[in-house]
Amino acid sequence: MNDTPPAPRLARITPENVGAACDLRVHPDQERFVAPVERSLAEAYAAPSDVAWPRLVLAGGEVVGFVMGGFDPDSGIDAFRCGIWRLNVSAAHQGLGYGRFAVEAVAREARRRGRNRLTVLWVPGEGGPEGFYRGVGFSPTGQVLGDQVLGERFLNLDDVPGSPGGE
Ligand SMILES: CC(C)(COP(=O)(O)OP(=O)(O)OC[C@H]1O[C@@H](n2cnc3c(N)ncnc32)[C@H](O)[C@@H]1OP(=O)(O)O)[C@@H](O)C(=O)NCCC(=O)NCCS
Numbered sequence: 001m002n003d004t005p006p007a008p009r010l011a012r013i014t015p016e017n018v019g020a021a022c023d024l025r026v027h028p029d030q031e032r033f034v035a036p037v038e039r040s041l042a043e044a045y046a047a048p049s050d051v052a053w054p055r056l057v058l059a060g061g062e063v064v065g066f067v068m069g070g071f072d073p074d075s076g077i078d079a080f081r082c083g084i085w086r087l088n089v090s091a092a093h094q095g096l097g098y099g100r101f102a103v104e105a106v107a108r109e110a111r112r113r114g115r116n117r118l119t120v121l122w123v124p125g126e127g128g129p130e131g132f133y134r135g136v137g138f139s140p141t142g143q144v145l146g147d148q149v150l151g152e153r154f155l156n157l158d159d160v161p162g163s164p165g166g167e
Pocket residue numbers: 026027030033034086087088089090093094095096097098099100101121122123127128129130131132135136
């Protein structure tokens with residue numbers, strides 16, 4: 001028996017997959033930590049062009065995750081210049097490496113845009129994503145925005161970004 005989870009790949013949002021994207025659900029007790037995908041897609045639609053970078057994570061023919069990078073280099077708000085704005089891995093597919101894959105995809109896009117620092121905002125608390133973000137290389141900056149902690153990770157611009165497809 002092969003227990004290896006299906007390999008992830010990145011995909012743009014299309015008319016064919018947008019419904020499945022909006023159906024993605026985290027665990028009910030995680031909903032306080034992240035906006036639903038449909039809200040993120042509405043924000044991406046409303047953002048100036050080339051600022052929001054929404055992508056799906058597909059694996060085994062299913063939508064297993066959603067990630068949205070945000071790249072607004074001239075923003076007065078640190079967290080909006082180059083960061084992970086949203087990350088939702090479906091409840092049924094957590095713990096299989098798809099969240100880490102999504103973070104690396106945004107990091108690769110950030111490096112492609114010549115950025116060497118990636119941020120993320122998280123809501124602290126039991127059952128939240130803090131341990132995950134620390135595990136994938138983020139550290140708190142000490143800044144707080146509303147009820148969220150700002151984390152940062154420095155990127156090595158010498159790494160030549162490879163492509164997982166769908167970019
Ligand atoms: C947080 C989240 C994105 C993690 O995604 P995931 O696909 O389950 O994570 P991965 O399987 O890629 O885990 C990568 C590593 O982080 C660890 N990890 C995952 N969730 C963790 C948590 N909540 N606390 C501590 N470590 C965690 C894993 O054990 C794994 O460690 P390893 O590489 O040493 O084995 C997912 O749980 C989720 O969507 N949560 C609800 C929404 C949310 O909080 N989003 C973030 C908004 S800022």
